[in-house]
Amino acid sequence: xxxxxxxxxxxxxxxxxxxxxNCSYTVSGLRGLFWYRQDPGKGPEFLFTLYSAGEEKExxxxxxxxxxxxxxxxxxxxxxxxxxxxxxxxxxxxFGNEKLTFGTGTRLTIIP
Amino acid sequence: xTGVTQSPTHxxxxxxxxxxxxxxxxxxxxxxxxxxxxxxxxxxxxxxYYREEExxxxxxxxxxxxxxxxxxxxxxxxxxxxxxxxALYLCASSLDRVTYEQYFGPGxxxxxx
Numbered sequence: 001x002x003x004x005x006x007x008x009x010x011x012x013x014x015x016x017x018x019x020x021x022n023c024s025y026t027v028s029g030l031r032g033l034f035w036y037r038q039d040p041g042k043g044p045e046f047l048f049t050l051y052s053a054g055e056e057k058e059x060x061x062x063x064x065x066x067x068x069x070x071x072x073x074x075x076x077x078x079x080x081x082x083x084x085x086x087x088x089x090x091x092x093x094x095f096g097n098e099k100l101t102f103g104t105g106t107r108l109t110i111i112p
Numbered sequence: 113x114t115g116v117t118q119s120p121t122h123x124x125x126x127x128x129x130x131x132x133x134x135x136x137x138x139x140x141x142x143x144x145x146x147x148x149x150x151x152x153x154x155x156x157x158x159x160x161y162y163r164e165e166e167x168x169x170x171x172x173x174x175x176x177x178x179x180x181x182x183x184x185x186x187x188x189x190x191x192x193x194x195x196x197x198x199a200l201y202l203c204a205s206s207l208d209r210v211t212y213e214q215y216f217g218p219g220x221x222x223x224x225x
Contacts, residue, residue: 099160
């Protein structure tokens with residue numbers, strides 16, 4: 001069964017203080033690893049898809065990287081508006097039962 | 113703005129009752145997935161529909177059922193509600209079944225008393 005573990009559970013940073021969020025995964029045949037951002041009481045907002053080890057994607061202050069066992073979401077010089085829960089999910093190669101398996105998320109707070 | 117809408121926004125039901133939640137996918141997206149998200153947890157996969165047929169199911173009992181319609185709308189039905197069914201229910205649409213980004217709606221907050 002596919003598994004996703006995210007760490008830390010919560011992270012408080014000062015504005016401008018860079019850091020990284022970790023997503024470790026176990027999956028039978030990775031089709032894709034996805035990062036989402038979720039604000040309280042709202043649906044997840046798509047950020048990135050990574051398909052193979054070594055791949056990197058960037059968007060504003062966020063950069064996602066992928067290895068064979070984990071993914072990192074690097075946040076550079078964060079601002080208070082980056083405060084949210086960041087979710088990682090994987091899709092495995094179970095044909096006919098395609099689904100996303102999510103981690104429990106990292107709750108990020110950026111202090112002005 | 114993803115273009116995925118859900119109704120109602122909030123709902124309060126009594127244990128044992130039945131509920132229907134609705135989702136309208138982005139135009140052209142022929143796949144819809146439903147998730148249950150308990151407070152402080154990540155979304156858990158309930159099932160997926162592709163071109164109006166169930167394409168996969170998570171570890172949820174048969175009292176969770178769904179329908180997908182040709183007009184990109186779908187429903188999640190839950191019978192015999194239990195207290196543990198209280199959660200945020202999310203639908204997500206995607207272009208196809210495999211490895212396409214899923215775009216989520218805002219969710220329906222269901223409270224069972």
